[in-house]
Amino acid sequence: MTTAERDRVHIAQIEEYLTTLSNWGRWGEDDRLGTLNLITPEVRRRAAANVRSGTAISLARNLDPLRPDPLHSGVTNVQRDSKVGEVRHLLGKEARWDAVGEEITLSPHGGNAHLDGLGHYYWDGLFYNGFPASASNNTIGSAHLSVSHATEGIITRGVLLDIAGLHGVPYLERCHAVHVDELLEAERRQGVQVRSGDVLLIHTGNAAALETLGPVYRTANPGPLDGVQAGLDISCLPFLHDRDVAAMGADGTHDVQPAQVDDFDFARPIHAVSLVAMGLWLMDNLDLTALARACEAEKRWEFLFTALPWRFVGATSSPLNPVAVL
Structure with a gap:
């Protein structure tokens, strides 16, 4: 298959997912929470039962003006x-x-741990649930899908799928695209299964790679899509929808880079389909190294996950210090 033929296949698949994986209207025409609706009181109650050792692990880095860009993102x-x-x-x-x-x-948005709200990405002029992008502007910010709607925070069962551990390495090759069969194999290896209302964390080792090797770029003057990192293949999108994941976090920006499609419109399919179609909140640039080690040591990969985004009206994102309690 030529590169052009591959791109046409990927583009057709992404466009199909924008429709077939849509949660628009699932929780009502005026819904602002998307998949956070899946975190019910019962889900939270069960999540608390995952606390055993009581070990608490931060999944973020310091916000440090003296080291403002630890991931070399340019922000x-x-x-x-x-x-x-x-x-x-x-x-x-x-x-x-x-x-x-x-x-x-x-x-x-940028080099430190943060939450992407549903007002961050839109497609063909529409945000999640059909809210018009034209209603948002530089004065009021996100008119309909502010992170301030997540007033109850994200408190639920967390599951770490250690893809780097699956391959027996501290970090994946920078351009490795994680396929759905790797997610399924990680579940089998770890004896855990992602279920409705969970926060799914994907450990590729990007944080460890950056600490060890530094950043890698495709061009001498890199733009926002020129970084090289491991991330999810588009084949993972139906898995996220079918398992009813409430929120997802990664030690990068979720999408494999370089992009799988040589078309700017389709350069971030995980972000586009997750945020716009599914209403799935994303947490970028977490540091999952310590959590992966602790999970391996305790031989369990489920825990109580807590993240409390700020109640900033109109904001499309929030800095985060998520904490996993084992």
């Missing part, structure tokens, strides 16, 4: 303007007590 807007001696400045004189404050500017 470096992490700034802190500290205000030492707030009371002194307010009163114009010294006081027995004083304070330190700050103003913080950051771009959640």
